[in-house]
Amino acid sequence: MFTNLIIPMFEDIFSFITMQNCDSKGRTLDADLKVKLERYLIQMKKAKEDFFQKVGEKLFLTRFRNVLFRRGLLPDNQSGFRENFRLQTRLLLFLENLRSLMSNSSPISTIFVDFRTAFDQLWFAGCIGKLRCLSIPPAYLNWIYAWLLDRKCFIEINETRSRWFNIDKGCPQGSALSPTLFITYNCDLGSSLANCTSHLFADD
Numbered sequence: 001m002f003t004n005l006i007i008p009m010f011e012d013i014f015s016f017i018t019m020q021n022c023d024s025k026g027r028t029l030d031a032d033l034k035v036k037l038e039r040y041l042i043q044m045k046k047a048k049e050d051f052f053q054k055v056g057e058k059l060f061l062t063r064f065r066n067v068l069f070r071r072g073l074l075p076d077n078q079s080g081f082r083e084n085f086r087l088q089t090r091l092l093l094f095l096e097n098l099r100s101l102m103s104n105s106s107p108i109s110t111i112f113v114d115f116r117t118a119f120d121q122l123w124f125a126g127c128i129g130k131l132r133c134l135s136i137p138p139a140y141l142n143w144i145y146a147w148l149l150d151r152k153c154f155i156e157i158n159e160t161r162s163r164w165f166n167i168d169k170g171c172p173q174g175s176a177l178s179p180t181l182f183i184t185y186n187c188d189l190g191s192s193l194a195n196c197t198s199h200l201f202a203d204d
Contacts, residue, residue, distance in 0.1 A: 057177045060143060065180060073134055074187055080202035081179035090199045097197055118202075119182060120170040124148045127185045134184070144181070148172075 068074050079085040101108050115121075128145055151167040171178035183202050190198035 054176065057147075057175055060140075061177050061180060064140060064177070067136065067140065068180070068184060071135075074183060075190060075200070077190055077198055078183055078187065078200045078202070080200075081183050087201050087203075090201050094199050119173075119178070122171045122182060122185060123169050125168070127181065130185050134187075147177070 074082065076085075077090075079087055079090045098108065127148065128141065131141055131144065151172070152164045153167055154164050155162040171182050179202070183200075186200075186202075189200060
């Protein structure tokens, strides 16, 4: 309630100030001050939009995680970005596997793979297709589809902006949903490995 009252009030104040050329005493407003106020107003509006967007993402994430849990879609060997599934768990189980094999004089071959900039390589269309194959409910698919696709950005250097361009891959940074979506997209990595034990850990 407080946010709904205070933000519009500040928006009205700054909008009024930036439209004026003089203050209440007839003095000309400094041009730099007007620019700063205009930027602050834009930032405030953006912050309000981001606030409600993040609330929506967290509400959706709660329901999405419930679907993943009920259907057992995330493998037990996947740690990171999951409650009670930590890196320490992966490390301890890995060492236990090594000790067990060594005690039986079994041959051991270990491969460590690190996917560089993995978060930035999430393919939007492929992610939607994977979720469809996992039988994620259509309502959830539509929400994620609308959330991922048609993203645009620009680059600004020294107040010079590039043209807008489309983004067709990469988890949105700073989103609460991105980590869970990433490990869901890669949940079947271990299924293609036969006669071996895999340990998966994700971290941003």
